[in-house]
Amino acid sequence: MSNARKLADNLPTEGSLYGRNMIVNGSMNVAQRSTSVTGLGANATGYYTVDRWQIETGGSNSGRFTMSQSSDAPSGFGNSLKLDCTTADTSIAAGEYLLLEYHIEGQDLQRIKKGTSDAEEVTISFYVKANAAFNFVLEFYDNDNNRTCSKLFPTTTSWNRVELTYPADTTGAFGDDNASSVRLFFWIHAGSTYTGGTLNSSAFNTQSSANRAPGISSFYSSTNNELYITGVQMEVGPQSTPFEHEPVGVTLSKCQRYFQKYNYSNDLSSVTSANTLPVNCCYNSTVAYGGSKLQQEMRTSPTFSASAANTWVFYTEGASHVVSEMTAYETGPFMWGMKFVTSGSWSAGNALYGRPSSTSSYYQFDAEL
Amino acid sequence: MNITNARYSINQDGNVSIIYCNIDGVHHAIPLAVGNRHYDEIMRQVDEGSLTIEEAD
Numbered sequence: 001m002s003n004a005r006k007l008a009d010n011l012p013t014e015g016s017l018y019g020r021n022m023i024v025n026g027s028m029n030v031a032q033r034s035t036s037v038t039g040l041g042a043n044a045t046g047y048y049t050v051d052r053w054q055i056e057t058g059g060s061n062s063g064r065f066t067m068s069q070s071s072d073a074p075s076g077f078g079n080s081l082k083l084d085c086t087t088a089d090t091s092i093a094a095g096e097y098l099l100l101e102y103h104i105e106g107q108d109l110q111r112i113k114k115g116t117s118d119a120e121e122v123t124i125s126f127y128v129k130a131n132a133a134f135n136f137v138l139e140f141y142d143n144d145n146n147r148t149c150s151k152l153f154p155t156t157t158s159w160n161r162v163e164l165t166y167p168a169d170t171t172g173a174f175g176d177d178n179a180s181s182v183r184l185f186f187w188i189h190a191g192s193t194y195t196g197g198t199l200n201s202s203a204f205n206t207q208s209s210a211n212r213a214p215g216i217s218s219f220y221s222s223t224n225n226e227l228y229i230t231g232v233q234m235e236v237g238p239q240s241t242p243f244e245h246e247p248v249g250v251t252l253s254k255c256q257r258y259f260q261k262y263n264y265s266n267d268l269s270s271v272t273s274a275n276t277l278p279v280n281c282c283y284n285s286t287v288a289y290g291g292s293k294l295q296q297e298m299r300t301s302p303t304f305s306a307s308a309a310n311t312w313v314f315y316t317e318g319a320s321h322v323v324s325e326m327t328a329y330e331t332g333p334f335m336w337g338m339k340f341v342t343s344g345s346w347s348a349g350n351a352l353y354g355r356p357s358s359t360s361s362y363y364q365f366d367a368e369l
Numbered sequence: 370m371n372i373t374n375a376r377y378s379i380n381q382d383g384n385v386s387i388i389y390c391n392i393d394g395v396h397h398a399i400p401l402a403v404g405n406r407h408y409d410e411i412m413r414q415v416d417e418g419s420l421t422i423e424e425a426d
Binding site: 043046178179253283288298300301302303304305306308327328329330331333336366367368369 | 378391392396400408
């Protein structure tokens with residue numbers, strides 16, 4: 001094959017070379033929350049480890065698993081997302097399911113031109129590996145119009161790249177806003193409610209539960225089961241192109257549109273070090289307020305949460321203070337207003353300096369979809 | 370998402386600015402912003418009658 005042919009085969013058929021991947025953190029390099037969480041499975045819908053990748057569970061799952069960021073990855077990648085079954089569930093109730101999923105804002109999907117006569121095909125590619133041969137489904141769900149298309153894919157015990165092309169859909173446009181318009185569902189375990197029909201794989205149709213995941217294996221079939229995924233790319237057109245690698249700082253910045261976490265760290269050079277809080281001012285004898293910009297403009301006003309109030313210590317007038325409340329009194333996409341309530345008293349008008357008092361100290365902002 | 374002890378809180382101007390609650394046992398401060406997934410879930414539970422938000426102190 002000529003070099004010109006190789007080059008042509010690796011160029012996208014639509015759109016630009018840069019920024020063609022609509023997935024943030026497809027290489028699983030950023031994991032702000034944690035690198036490993038065990039015991040997931042029961043009522044476990046949420047974000048746990050690798051940024052932007054959500055677990056969704058439903059029904060009465062008795063299976064359990066560990067979710068982690070793994071260094072087991074195909075050539076050219078440093079990380080993958082790993083799911084490791086720790087408790088099997090071979091008695092599958094009709095309504096139970098386990099999904100790995102990813103949500104995308106509508107304003108980042110306009111290039112697909114969905115719902116118009118110019119609608120484009122979309123190709124999703126990723127690397128996958130398991131402990132055995134399984135079949136799982138990747139469902140492309142249009143959350144704005146309740147339309148969906150599902151594709152079956154196999155796993156082997158080696159890293160393989162899967163390439164799935166979804167048809168153009170001239171029905172139902174995506175909202176041009178910051179709400180969740182596409183949800184990618186990796187179906188890895190489900191009961192007959194979701195597997196009892198015929199796989200809806202050739203065209204987008206109104207979602208029908210029974211047609212979402214027929215033919216899938218069960219990740220919960222054995223505690224031997226492991227599933228690794230990385231290099232997820234979603235691009236316009238019928239052809240997959242090589243994964244669009246980017247500097248980790250770029251990926252982190254993109255992730256921080258949705259989530260920002262600041263941990264206690266002995267490494268003050270760490271971008272997420274929370275070894276100091278912004279300076280505050282004592283408003284009266286018990287309450288202090290302050291304000292600070294966020295690291296990155298977030299998708300919407302974020303939810304604030306933090307480690308317990310007693311994992312922080314504050315200093316003013318040459319004395320330290322334990323607080324009974326460490327929280328936000330308001331948040332916006334660009335900033336947060338902080339509020340601290342002392343267990344004792346301090347003097348109004350004085351500056352207040354705060355820092356963590358525990359290695360478990362953290363505060364975080366969540367604007368995920 | 371197990372949400373408990375939800376109550377409104379006011380800012381220095383006396384305006385309701387945020388909802389304090391526990392989610393799975395951890396304190397959260399949730400802005401009154403449609404599209405914030407925690408706020409949307411709180412309102413869903415309020416609408417279905419399974420959650421009540423206490424007034425601000």
